[in-house]
Amino acid sequence: METEVPGVKAEELDVTVVGNELTVKGTRSDDGTEKSVYHRRERGTGSFTRVVALPSEVNPDAVKASLTDGVLLLTLPKAETAKPRKIKVNTETK
Amino acid sequence: MTLEATMPQEAAVSPTEHTRGGSYYRPNVDIFELPGELVVKADMPGAKMDEIDIQFEDGSLVIHAHLTTRQDTQGPFSRKEYGVGDYYRTFRVSEQIDASRISAEYTAGILTLHLPKTEAVKPRKIQVEGK
Numbered sequence: 001m002e003t004e005v006p007g008v009k010a011e012e013l014d015v016t017v018v019g020n021e022l023t024v025k026g027t028r029s030d031d032g033t034e035k036s037v038y039h040r041r042e043r044g045t046g047s048f049t050r051v052v053a054l055p056s057e058v059n060p061d062a063v064k065a066s067l068t069d070g071v072l073l074l075t076l077p078k079a080e081t082a083k084p085r086k087i088k089v090n091t092e093t094k
Numbered sequence: 095m096t097l098e099a100t101m102p103q104e105a106a107v108s109p110t111e112h113t114r115g116g117s118y119y120r121p122n123v124d125i126f127e128l129p130g131e132l133v134v135k136a137d138m139p140g141a142k143m144d145e146i147d148i149q150f151e152d153g154s155l156v157i158h159a160h161l162t163t164r165q166d167t168q169g170p171f172s173r174k175e176y177g178v179g180d181y182y183r184t185f186r187v188s189e190q191i192d193a194s195r196i197s198a199e200y201t202a203g204i205l206t207l208h209l210p211k212t213e214a215v216k217p218r219k220i221q222v223e224g225k
Binding site: 002004005006007008009036037038039040041042043052054055069070071 | 123125128139140164
């Protein structure tokens with residue numbers, strides 16, 4: 001899973017996984033100068049929360065997260081129980 | 095003796111349309127004015143520092159970043175809410191800027207540009223002499 005979070009520091013990010021539900025929370029603080037005059041203000045500041053239902057259950061202990069250039073990348077390995085298991089078909093000879 | 099107060103000039107930054115083809119993403123910006131400079135902050139996550147190109151000429155500021163697609167995924171998307179591509183945005187800056195002192199910094203996906211005003215337009219404090 002990838003999401004864009006420019007300006008959010010790693011310590012301001014809160015990523016949790018429960019079953020197949022992923023929650024990403026974070027805060028971006030205002031890095032401008034309050035005493036200045038804004039000519040344009042398009043970038044948001046403040047807190048955000050996003051909850052995403054993943055297509056399958058994942059193993060929370062094996063989740064990897066990296067934050068580079070404002071892009072948060074999560075790799076969430078599927079839980080063993082969610083992996084397709086091949087069933088061996090026994091043929092009976094009579 | 096007359097006292098002349100210097101009024102800070104209004105910096106107007108107006109957008110210009112670009113006519114080139116191809117898909118570009120318009121980064122969100124904050125633009126604010128400090129006594130000595132204009133500051134432009136643009137959200138450009140995923141850009142690489144050496145792929146960001148900034149030009150300032152004749153009062154036109156152009157921000158362009160070339161991004162190589164990073165979403166070469168190993169499978170089908172179950173959700174796709176945004177795309178990855180070049181960032182492009184241009185502004186007409188009517189403020190007098192000293193182009194030789196423009197500085198830029200890119201960190202955590204945010205590009206910050208400092209556009210220092212030329213000396214002549216900075217508000218100058220007039221010293222009042224008493225007699």
